[in-house]
Amino acid sequence: xxxxxxxxxxxFLLLEGVHDNALNVLNEAGYTNIEYIKTALDEDELxxxxxxxxxxxxxxxxxxxxxxxxSAEKLVCIGCFCIGTNQVDLDAxxxxxxxxxxxxYSNTRSVAELVLAETIMLMRGIPQKNxxxxxxxxxxxxxxxxxxxxxxxxxxxxxxxxxQLSVLAESLGMKVIYHDTLTKLPxxxxxxxxxxxxxxEKADVVSLHVPDLPGTRDMITSRDFNKMKDGSFFINASxxxxxxxxxxxxxxxxxxxxxxxxxxxxxxxxxxxEEFVSPLRAFDNVILTPHIGGSTQEAQANxxxxxxxxFVRYSDxxxxxxxxxxxxxxxxxxxxxxxxxxxxxxxxxVLSQVNASFADAGINITAQSMMTRGDVGYLIMDVDDSDxxxxxxxxxxxxxxxxxxxxx
Numbered sequence: 001x002x003x004x005x006x007x008x009x010x011x012f013l014l015l016e017g018v019h020d021n022a023l024n025v026l027n028e029a030g031y032t033n034i035e036y037i038k039t040a041l042d043e044d045e046l047x048x049x050x051x052x053x054x055x056x057x058x059x060x061x062x063x064x065x066x067x068x069x070x071s072a073e074k075l076v077c078i079g080c081f082c083i084g085t086n087q088v089d090l091d092a093x094x095x096x097x098x099x100x101x102x103x104x105y106s107n108t109r110s111v112a113e114l115v116l117a118e119t120i121m122l123m124r125g126i127p128q129k130n131x132x133x134x135x136x137x138x139x140x141x142x143x144x145x146x147x148x149x150x151x152x153x154x155x156x157x158x159x160x161x162x163x164q165l166s167v168l169a170e171s172l173g174m175k176v177i178y179h180d181t182l183t184k185l186p187x188x189x190x191x192x193x194x195x196x197x198x199x200x201e202k203a204d205v206v207s208l209h210v211p212d213l214p215g216t217r218d219m220i221t222s223r224d225f226n227k228m229k230d231g232s233f234f235i236n237a238s239x240x241x242x243x244x245x246x247x248x249x250x251x252x253x254x255x256x257x258x259x260x261x262x263x264x265x266x267x268x269x270x271x272x273x274e275e276f277v278s279p280l281r282a283f284d285n286v287i288l289t290p291h292i293g294g295s296t297q298e299a300q301a302n303x304x305x306x307x308x309x310x311f312v313r314y315s316d317x318x319x320x321x322x323x324x325x326x327x328x329x330x331x332x333x334x335x336x337x338x339x340x341x342x343x344x345x346x347x348x349x350v351l352s353q354v355n356a357s358f359a360d361a362g363i364n365i366t367a368q369s370m371m372t373r374g375d376v377g378y379l380i381m382d383v384d385d386s387d388x389x390x391x392x393x394x395x396x397x398x399x400x401x402x403x404x405x406x407x408x
Contacts, residue, residue: 007031010315011052011074016040016059018081019304029312040270047071055311057081058088060291061270066092076405077314079307083107083294084239086212090325094376097343097403099326101310105160106302107294111237112164114293118261119169119205121287122233123148127259131284144231144258149173154203156196157238158184162209166190177202200227205235212239220244225251231258237293240264249279252286261287318380318407327371327378334366338388339407342379345400346372354379357394363387376402 007030014022017038026034040061041049050056050072057079058064064078066089078088080102093100121127123146132139153169155162155178166176167187176190179199186192193199200206206228210216220236220243228234234257236243245266251257262280268291269276280286294303313319318341319330333339344350351370358365367382383391388406395404 012055013053014057019300021304022308025308064088094325099323103303103306107299108160110296110299111293122259128284151204154199154206157209205233207235217241222247234260237263240266259285263289263293327373331369334382337382341405343403346377
């Protein structure tokens with residue numbers, strides 16, 4: 001999309017039943033050309049559907065590989081209506097000049113509440129008692145059943161979810177310790193411990209809240225479970241690849257870990273029709289949930305608003321604030337101007353080429369801002385409205401140009 005299109009010509013493809021709030025935001029901003037599909041698509045279907053899309057919105061089941069993205073010749077923006085973005089080839093999107101947005105904060109409360117509820121259930125032994133009663137038994141016993149008050153919650157990763165969980169746990173009378181790769185200001189009376197091992201050794205319940213990065217994959221193994229207190233509990237509502245599930249199963253089998261709650265898994269079913277397979281299914285004292293930590297109506301409503309608003313800001317203004325893979329640039333519009341968006345290879349001299357070319361053509365730049373990320377640079381410029389056609393022609397002639405758009 002090189003020229004400014006009328007809004008009714010800009011096509012949005014929304015998959016996996018994103019919340020209606022997204023439709024409302026787009027419609028209110030004047031975008032009505034929207035295809036709304038309640039399911040994910042396999043690769044062949046996706047390649048066919050995405051060919052004519054300018055914007056695509058997905059959740060966690062849709063995979064935007066390099067192959068898919070290279071077939072999307074008109075695509076200018078991707079929105080992940082969730083926290084994670086590992087279902088998108090971010091490097092390929094950057095190379096193709098496509099910013100990727102997500103909703104990093106909208107479901108944090110939902111995840112924190114689930115973890116807190118699971119903490120109470122695990123410490124009371126509810127999962128296994130519930131299973132026994134369902135089978136006709138009646139195990140009325142206080143053995144291994146405890147209040148959470150006075151117990152120590154160990155939070156691994158003190159970001160937006162971990163810090164909210166910290167406040168909620170402390171409100172129930174729990175002691176909170178946390179470990180993070182960065183020094184973080186504690187909320188309430190939480191204490192940042194000096195090492196990961198110290199957290200494992202002191203916590204009655206360990207809750208994992210880390211991103212999916214090379215350094216966090218398989219970060220919890222038998223070595224770490226052995227460091228934990230005898231009869232402690234483990235919760236993972238972050239990323240499935242961070243925990244060795246076989247090692248967790250062994251720790252549960254031995255009784256070292258008294259119970260666990262797992263919401264994310266290294267391999268998850270692609271649809272409700274596919275069987276979920278895991279060694280953890282054998283344990284009554286494990287709460288297994290189908291990756292629904294952020295799946296509340298409130299969270300999905302907030303996510304729909306957040307990502308759709310980022311779509312609108314990028315389409316209307318070129319604003320990339322919050323893009324996870326792309327230079328973040330935002331400037332206010334100037335009067336009587338047209339805006340040009342120039343995505344280019346990040347090599348020395350591009351900005352000087354642009355400015356020299358505009359000067360030679362007598363084009364007046366009224367506002368300008370540029371940032372780079374990796375191999376890509378992103379330049380926003382406002383020029384006098386009478387100069388926009390000339391400016392577009394000049395930008396297209398820059399050899400390092402990846403994409404150029406003009407907004408009227």
